[in-house]
Amino acid sequence: MTFTGPRPKEPYQIPPGEEVEGPPVTARDPRAWAKENLFSSVLNTILTVVFGFVLAFLTYRFLRFVFVDAEWEIIQRNITNLMVFHFPREELWRVWAALFVLAASAGFGVGAAGTRRAVEIEEGRGVAPGRGMLLRRVAPLVLLVGVLLVAAGSLTATLLVLGVAATAIAFRLLGRRVPARYFRFVALGVLVGIVASYLVITAFGGVPRDDxxxxxxxxxxxxxxxxxxxxxxxxxxxxxxxxxxxxxxxxxxxxxxxxxxxxxxxxxxxxxxxGFFLPPGTxxxxxxxxxxxxxxxxxxxxxxxxxxxxxxxxxxxxxxxxxxxxxxxxxxxxxxxxxxxxxxxxxxxxxxxxxxxxxxxxxxxxxxxxxxxxxxxxxxxxxxxxxxxxxxxxxxxxxxxxxxxxxxxxxxxxxxxxxxxxxx
Amino acid sequence: MRVLRWAFQAVFLFLVVAFLLYIWGNLTGNFERLGIRTDFRYLRQPAGFAIPDSDFRSSQSIFQALLQGAQNTAKVAFIGILLATLLGVIAGVARLSTNWLVRRTAALYVETFRNIPVLLIIIFLWSGLLQLPAIGEGREWLGLMSVSNRGIVVPWFERTGSVAVFLAVALVALLAAAAVWVWRTRRFDRTGEPPRRLRFAGGVFLAGLIVAFFLSGQPFTISLPETGRFGTTGGFRLATEYAALLIALVLYTGSHIAEIVRGAILAVHKGQTEASNALGLSGVQRLRYVVLPQAFRVSIPPMANQYLNLTKNSSLAVAIGYYELTRITGISISQGGPAPQAIFVLMLFYLMFSLFIALVTNLLNRKLEIPGR
Known part of the structure; x- marks a missing residue:
């Protein structure tokens, strides 16, 4: 049986020696950029000036307050209070241990999710991720931890946080090796990790959640x-x-x-x-x-x-x-x-x-x-x-x-x- | 199979009813043991506390106090919704501005306030306003505004005579303005000349108001705040709590509305923008006649949600002592009122607010829906 339909077209080939025109290169000239984005019309110029002044003033006041006028001693001396309040201090190691458990399970889950996504993209079921830079993604979190550590001003805490981060990264690498078909067990594992971190603090003579x-x-x-x-x-x-x-x-x-x-x-x-809705005496x-x-x-x-x-x-x-x-x-x-x-x-x-x-x-x-x-x-x-x-x-x-x-x-x-x- | 379906539902219903009866039994049992009544008669007892900035006296009933509280909640919710919409639309449009600085400023506002608990904003503003100088040495701005820890005073109207004549003439002016509006519209339809409806009708109305003011013998003047030794007289005072609550709710809800507006504008088909550019419309015209009317329709349901949230969030005033529904309920409980009933009544009030807002926005949605979609 012979195929009689139209022949599939050959893909278009660029004749040799011909220059291909790519998309126009956007000019990154700062003056052109400013003209286009800040001073394109009279109205825009006025807006730029007004907003520039207001924003500069507010930024100045804010930065001046944060770095000059503010008295951060109250935060520094109360950082433990802010984190855990009346939690017994001799049991604080439990909170750190819980953090390690959480970091491990979260890292493991993220790693396994990455593997599964890679498989999905290969099979054409997933959308390839954009070029997300890891550092930019976690910037707010890193900033938060950084501020907390600066406020705490403690070497032990810093080392422990580094340990937590290292645990998360190590388990992420471990999670990468989990085949995609076992992903649902990993999801269950993350849940177990969350419950475990709760138990680390409360179980075996720990601190009940009321404290x-x-x-x-x-x-x-x-x-x-x-x-x-x-x-x-x-x-x-x-x-x-x-x-x-x-x-x-x-x-x-x-x-x-x-x-x-x-x-x-x-x-x-x-x-x-x-209390009124519970059986009398409970x-x-x-x-x-x-x-x-x-x-x-x-x-x-x-x-x-x-x-x-x-x-x-x-x-x-x-x-x-x-x-x-x-x-x-x-x-x-x-x-x-x-x-x-x-x-x-x-x-x-x-x-x-x-x-x-x-x-x-x-x-x-x-x-x-x-x-x-x-x-x-x-x-x-x-x-x-x-x-x-x-x-x-x-x-x-x-x-x-x-x-x-x-x-x-x-x-x-x-x-x-x-x-x-x-x-x- | 059919029998099975109904049997299953009957069992489910039985369980739900049994659970409710069990709870009810516990409740009545506990009440009997503690000697509390299960009815709502406590609502008729005298309140025993006064509400500032109102005509409510402590000898009036708790129910009356709740009505006053509902009025105060409505006062925050209504003005808050208006201002938050205004701020939200401006910020939402600004986030898509062609001006880089404007875009960034709007983004800064939205991303800051969207990600902080509204309760924190309320407490922050309230604590801030309380730090203002005391009333005797309050700050004044050009004699127009007075700011102190007792609140913000702004110029307001003061009645000096009968307002009835003024209102009557003003009504006539309004009708005349409406007639002018219709006339301009018809003329526009017939000849295609620019209608300038707002300019014509507004002019007529304004002229009417001025005529009415003098015709009725100047029934009111503008009263400016005057600071004396014991406080400010004249003007209209925004109590500290009210001002803090209102500003916080507007800033918080405005940032959420801005995101809705931005999403709705982005959802308007790109071809629409390109077509209006091709027609030679200016940026403002494009927004006013092409983009915003379409974006507005898409955004009504999520906006309704934000209006509901604002109304419900006004209950957080309980933390700073503005006398709205939740705080009045809290006071009545602390004075020995039965907590379950009191909170039940409080929930009913909020449900009524929610239903009202849902009703209004649904009507609006139905009216503005593009037919056939």
């Missing part, structure tokens, strides 16, 4: 909140899209009611009224637990909405194909719908985590000493009383929140590009 404070409590509430609320949120999202009207109604009611009220009202309910859970319950109840509703968006983004054809293959509804959800949906919502989940991270500052109002509360209380120490040092402490706390949130939000943008969300 935690400062950044440690903030991190615990944020991470604990998202980890616990994730499965609940997925359940609620599935329930809201369920074909059972009763389940749909209950889940929708829960999600919409929670989303309609401020977090502080739920925190109030949990902090002041939870001991009331501690304040930390009650705050965590409120944060989980609140975040679950928002996670549910995020996941619902992911569920809706799974093409209908996928479900129909699964049914055609004879998969049961449960298997269709578990094997076809959820993996695709959850993958698509990872960036949005990171966003939700950032908002939870910032929202943990609200537990200050019900009386817990997280980072913001510590910052407020150290200004009332006898040595620092009534000196208007709130600017220093609040600026420091704002920087900690900012560095964490900014770093994570940039990572989530990168993830978004890599997963190609919205471009498929």
């Amino acid at each position: 935690w404070g400062g950044l440690l409590l903030t991190a615990f509430l944020a991470v604990g909140g998202i980890v616990i609320s994730f499965p609940i949120g997925v359940g609620l999202a599935l329930g809201r899209r369920s074909s059972f009207p009763v389940i749909r109604l209950v889940c929708t009611l829960y999600i919409e009611l929670i989303r309609g009220v401020p977090l502080i009202t739920i925190l109030f309910m949990s902090a002041f009224a939870l 001991e009331r859970p501690s304040l930390v637990t009650r705050a965590l319950v409120a944060l989980v109840a609140f975040t679950a509703a928002y996670v549910a909405e995020v996941v619902r968006g992911g569920l809706q983004s799974v093409p209908r054809g996928q479900i129909e194909a699964a049914q055609a293959l004879g998969l049961s509804p449960l298997k269709t959800t578990r094997l076809i719908v959820l993996p695709q949906a959850l993958r698509a919502v990872i960036p949005a989940l990171v966003g939700q985590f950032i908002s939870l991270f910032k929202d943990t500052s609200l537990v200050f109002i019900v009386g817990l000493t997280e980072l913001l509360a510590v910052a407020q209380s150290i200004t009332k120490q006898p040595d620092f009383l009534a000196q208007g040092l709130f600017v220093e402490t609040l600026l420091f706390v704002a920087f900690v929140y900012w560095a964490g949130s900014y770093w994570m939000s940039r990572e989530s943008q990168r993830l978004e590009q890599r997963l190609g969300v919205g471009t498929r």
